[in-house]
Amino acid sequence: MTAETEKKCFKAENKFLVKSGCKKRMWRNLKQITTAERALPWPNDAVLYYSINAPPTFKPTKKYSDISGLPAPYIDRHSKLYYSNADEFATVRSLPMDITAGYLQLRGANTIVG
Amino acid sequence: MEPDDVLILKDYKTVPDIVHEYGPTLKYGHIPLVIDNGSYQCRVGWSISEDPHLIFKNLIARPRKDRSKKDADPPVTPPIQIGNDIVNIEAVRFQLKTQFDKNVVTHFEVQEQVCDYIFSHLGIDSEGRVPHPIVMTEAFVTPNYSRQLMSELLFEGYGVPAVSYGVDSLFSMYKNNIEENALIVNCGYHTIHIIPVLRGKVIFEHARRINLGGSEMVSYLHKLLQLKYPVHVNAITMSRAEEILTQHSGIALDYQEETRRWASGEYYEAHVKRVQLPFVQPATATPLSVEAQKERKKEMARRLLEINARKREERLAEDEEQLNQLLSINDMVEDGDADEFNEALKGFDIKSYEDLQRQIATLQARIEKTRQRAAAAAAGRGLRGRGRRRRRGGARRAGDVCSRRLTPPLSSSGSRTLGIRLYNALVSAREARRARRADMARRRTAAAAERMRVISHLAAAGDDFGTRDEDWDAYKSISREADSDSESEAERVSLLQDALREHEPAPEARTRHQLHLAIEAIRAPELMFQPSMLGSHEAGLAETMEYVFKHFSAEDQLLLANNVFLTGGCSQFPGLKERLERELLEMRPFQSTHRVVTAANPSLDAWYGARDFAGSNEFEHWCISKEDYYEMGGEYLREHHASNRYYKSPAPIDNTLAPAGDANVAKEEIVVDC
Numbered sequence: 001m002t003a004e005t006e007k008k009c010f011k012a013e014n015k016f017l018v019k020s021g022c023k024k025r026m027w028r029n030l031k032q033i034t035t036a037e038r039a040l041p042w043p044n045d046a047v048l049y050y051s052i053n054a055p056p057t058f059k060p061t062k063k064y065s066d067i068s069g070l071p072a073p074y075i076d077r078h079s080k081l082y083y084s085n086a087d088e089f090a091t092v093r094s095l096p097m098d099i100t101a102g103y104l105q106l107r108g109a110n111t112i113v114g
Numbered sequence: 115m116e117p118d119d120v121l122i123l124k125d126y127k128t129v130p131d132i133v134h135e136y137g138p139t140l141k142y143g144h145i146p147l148v149i150d151n152g153s154y155q156c157r158v159g160w161s162i163s164e165d166p167h168l169i170f171k172n173l174i175a176r177p178r179k180d181r182s183k184k185d186a187d188p189p190v191t192p193p194i195q196i197g198n199d200i201v202n203i204e205a206v207r208f209q210l211k212t213q214f215d216k217n218v219v220t221h222f223e224v225q226e227q228v229c230d231y232i233f234s235h236l237g238i239d240s241e242g243r244v245p246h247p248i249v250m251t252e253a254f255v256t257p258n259y260s261r262q263l264m265s266e267l268l269f270e271g272y273g274v275p276a277v278s279y280g281v282d283s284l285f286s287m288y289k290n291n292i293e294e295n296a297l298i299v300n301c302g303y304h305t306i307h308i309i310p311v312l313r314g315k316v317i318f319e320h321a322r323r324i325n326l327g328g329s330e331m332v333s334y335l336h337k338l339l340q341l342k343y344p345v346h347v348n349a350i351t352m353s354r355a356e357e358i359l360t361q362h363s364g365i366a367l368d369y370q371e372e373t374r375r376w377a378s379g380e381y382y383e384a385h386v387k388r389v390q391l392p393f394v395q396p397a398t399a400t401p402l403s404v405e406a407q408k409e410r411k412k413e414m415a416r417r418l419l420e421i422n423a424r425k426r427e428e429r430l431a432e433d434e435e436q437l438n439q440l441l442s443i444n445d446m447v448e449d450g451d452a453d454e455f456n457e458a459l460k461g462f463d464i465k466s467y468e469d470l471q472r473q474i475a476t477l478q479a480r481i482e483k484t485r486q487r488a489a490a491a492a493a494g495r496g497l498r499g500r501g502r503r504r505r506r507g508g509a510r511r512a513g514d515v516c517s518r519r520l521t522p523p524l525s526s527s528g529s530r531t532l533g534i535r536l537y538n539a540l541v542s543a544r545e546a547r548r549a550r551r552a553d554m555a556r557r558r559t560a561a562a563a564e565r566m567r568v569i570s571h572l573a574a575a576g577d578d579f580g581t582r583d584e585d586w587d588a589y590k591s592i593s594r595e596a597d598s599d600s601e602s603e604a605e606r607v608s609l610l611q612d613a614l615r616e617h618e619p620a621p622e623a624r625t626r627h628q629l630h631l632a633i634e635a636i637r638a639p640e641l642m643f644q645p646s647m648l649g650s651h652e653a654g655l656a657e658t659m660e661y662v663f664k665h666f667s668a669e670d671q672l673l674l675a676n677n678v679f680l681t682g683g684c685s686q687f688p689g690l691k692e693r694l695e696r697e698l699l700e701m702r703p704f705q706s707t708h709r710v711v712t713a714a715n716p717s718l719d720a721w722y723g724a725r726d727f728a729g730s731n732e733f734e735h736w737c738i739s740k741e742d743y744y745e746m747g748g749e750y751l752r753e754h755h756a757s758n759r760y761y762k763s764p765a766p767i768d769n770t771l772a773p774a775g776d777a778n779v780a781k782e783e784i785v786v787d788c
Contacts, residue, residue, distance in 0.1 A: 108649015
C-alpha cells in the first residue's frame with residue numbers, strides 16, 4: 001500500500017481509475033465515437049475521422065492460393081479455397097475442416113453473404 | 115543444408131524500466147515533457163534530453179483474480195504490469211489491454227495507468243500535480259470526444275499547466291526538414307495515412323486513411339504460419355510472428371512476378387528461409403529398441419508360465435491332501451468303524467458312502483489331469499520357445515518375401531523411391547476407393563449413378579450369372595461397406611510402411627521444428643498494397659495515393675509526387691521505397707518525375723520532432739493552458755503547424771428537446787418518421 005501511495009504522489013486523486021470491485025465506467029469504442037460524431041451537424045468543411053477513410057478499391061482483386069500464396073486460377077468447389085496447381089489441389093482436399101475454415105476466415109471469406 | 119542459413123529466433127525480452135532521476139533542473143525548470151503516444155509504442159522524454167527516456171509498448175496486463183486462492187486471507191491481487199514491466203508478453207497474452215481502439219485512445223482508465231507509469235518512472239515527486247507542460251501526439255483527425263477525455267485526464271487528473279497536441283507524422287516531417295510540399299505516407303501500427311501538404315499547409319480534406327497496419331500484418335502472418343504448421347500451433351506465438359515480420363520480411367517489387375517465381379522448385383529451394391523454432395532434444399534414453407521389447411515380452415511370458423506352474427503345483431498338493439483324507443475315511447468303512455465313519459462324513463459334509471466314492475473318483479481324475487498338464491508344460495517350455503521362434507521366423511521370411519516383391523531390397527536409394535512410389539500408389543488407390551464409396555452414399559453423383567447401373571444390370575442378369583468368377587466382383591463394386599480385400603491391402607500398406615520407416619533416416623528434431631518461410635515473407639507486408647487479401651474492400655496504398663493525387667491540379671500533383679515522405683514504424687520494410695517508386699512510375703504521367711524520401715528514423719522521428727517543437731521559442735503560444743481548458747472546453751485544440759485542425763463540436767440538432775443520450779435520439783427519429 002505504501003508503495004502505491006508513494007507512486008501516486010504526483011496526483012491528488014485518480015481521475016478515471018476505479019478500485020477493483022467498484023462499478024466500472026463503460027468506455028465508448030471508436031465506432032461508437034465516430035457514429036456519435038457523425039450524427040452532429042458539422043459545417044461542410046469539417047474533416048472528421050470517418051470522412052478520411054480510404055476509398056473502396058476499384059481494381060479487380062487478385063486471387064492467391066490460400067495455402068501457398070501463389071497466383072491461383074482455380075477454386076475448390078468443396079472447401080472454397082483457392083489453389084494454383086494439381087499438387088495443391090491434392091493438399092487442399094486432404095486438409096481437415098478446421099484448417100480450411102481458418103484459411104477462409106483469414107481471407108474474410110467465411111461469411112455466407114458474398 | 116547448412117545449419118547457418120537457418121534463422122534463429124531471438125525472442126526479445128524487455129528490460130523493466132528504471133526510475134529516472136528527477137533533478138532540480140527538471141523539478142523547478144518548467145521543462146516540457148514530450149510523449150509520443152503511439153498505438154504500438156509510447157516514447158517519453160524531456161524536451162531537453164537527447165533521446166527518449168522511456169520506450170515501451172503501450173500495453174498493460176491486468177491479471178485476473180486468482181479464483182483458486184479466493185479463500186486466502188489477504189486476497190492476493192497480482193500487480194498490474196505496464197509497458198516494459200511485461201517481461202514475457204506471451205505469458206499474459208490474454209490479459210493484455212491497450213487504451214487504443216485502432217489509432218485513437220478510447221479507454222482512459224488504461225491511459226491513466228500508463229500515465230501513472232510514465233510519471234512515476236520519470237521520478238516526478240512533486241506534491242499533487244505534474245508541473246510540466248506536456249506535448250502529446252494524437253491520431254490524425256482525432257475525434258473531439260477522445261481529445262476531450264485526454265485533456266480532462268491531464269488537466270484535472272494530473273494538474274498539468276499546459277498541453278499541446280500534435281500529429282506524429284507531421285512532427286516526423288518537420289524533423290526531417292521536408293520542404294513545404296510533401297505527400298506524407300505514414301505507415302503505423304493500425305493505420306496508414308496519406309497526408310498531402312502543400313505550401314506548408316496540411317490539406318486535411320484530401321488526406322486518406324487505410325485502416326490497416328502492422329498489427330494486422332502480424333496477426334495475418336501469425337495465423338498463416340499456424341495454419342501451415344498446425345503441429346507447432348503453440349510454438350508460433352504472436353511475438354515470434356512479429357519478429358519474423360520485422361526481421362525477415364520485406365516488400366516485393368513486383369508481387370505478381372515474385373509469386374510466380376516461387377512456383378518453381380529450384381527458386382523455392384534457393385530462396386526459402388528456414389526459421390528455427392526452439393525444441394527440446396529428445397531424451398537420449400530412447401524408448402526401447404525392437405529387440406529389447408521382444409526380450410522383455412519373452413521375459414514376461416516366462417514369468418507368467420512360472421506363476422501358472424506354481425499355482426498348478428499348489429492345487430495338486432491340495433487335491434492330494436484331500437484325497438488322502440477321503441481315502442482314510444474309506445478305510446474306516448473297510449475297517450467297519452461305523453460311528454467314526456459317520457462323524458467323519460459329517461465333518462467333510464458328505465451325504466453317503468456313494469457320494470464319498472464319487473468324490474474320490476473326481477479327485478483322482480483331477481489330480482491325474484493336473485499332473486499331465488504339468489508334465490506337458492515342463493516338456494513344452496523348452497520346446498515351445500523354439501517352436502514359436504521358428505514359426506515367427508517363418509512369418510518374417512514370408513513378410514520379407516512379400517515386401518521384397520513389393521519393394522525390392524530397400525537398401526539402395528533408388529529402390530527406396532520405388533518403395534515410396536508403390537506405397538503412395540497403394541494409399542492413393544485406397545483413398546480413391548474410399549472417396550468413391552463416400553460418393554456412392556451421396557445422391558446424384560457419378561459414382562452413385564454407376565452403382566445404380568450395376569445394380570440394374572445385376573437384376574437383369576440371366577441364369578448364367580456367377581459362372582465366371584469375375585461376376586462376383588460386381589457385388590464388391592456396389593458395396594458401400596469396406597471391401598473384403600482391404601484387410602490384405604492394409605497388411606501390405608503397413609508392411610511397406612514398416613519397411614520404409616526402417617530405411618528412411620528419421621528427420622532430425624531440429625529440422626522438424628523449422629518453419630519454411632516462402633511467399634509468407636512478402637505476403638504479409640503486401641497487405642499494405644492489397645487489403646483485399648484480408649477480405650477488406652478498401653483500396654491499397656498505391657491506389658489510395660492515386661486517388662489522393664486526383665484531387666489536385668497537375669502542378670500540385672507534381673509537387674507532391676516529387677516529395678513522397680515515408681515515415682512510421684511499418685515503413686521500415688526493405689523494398690518499400692523501391693516499390694513506391696515503381697508504383698509512382700506506374701500511376702504518374704509518362705516522363706514525369708517523382709521522388710520518395712524515407713525518414714531518418716521512421717519510428718522515433720515523431721518524438722524527435724515533437725521534442726524540437728517543445729524546445730522552440732514559440733512553444734508557449736501553441737499550448738492549451740489550464741485557463742483555455744476551462745474556458746473553451748476539453749475538446750479545444752490550439753492549432754499549430756503540426757497539429758490537427760480544430761472544429762468546435764456543434765450542438766446536437768435539437769439540444770433543448772433531446773439533451774444527450776442515445777435513447778432520446780432514437781425516440782426522436784421515430785417521431786420524425788411518423
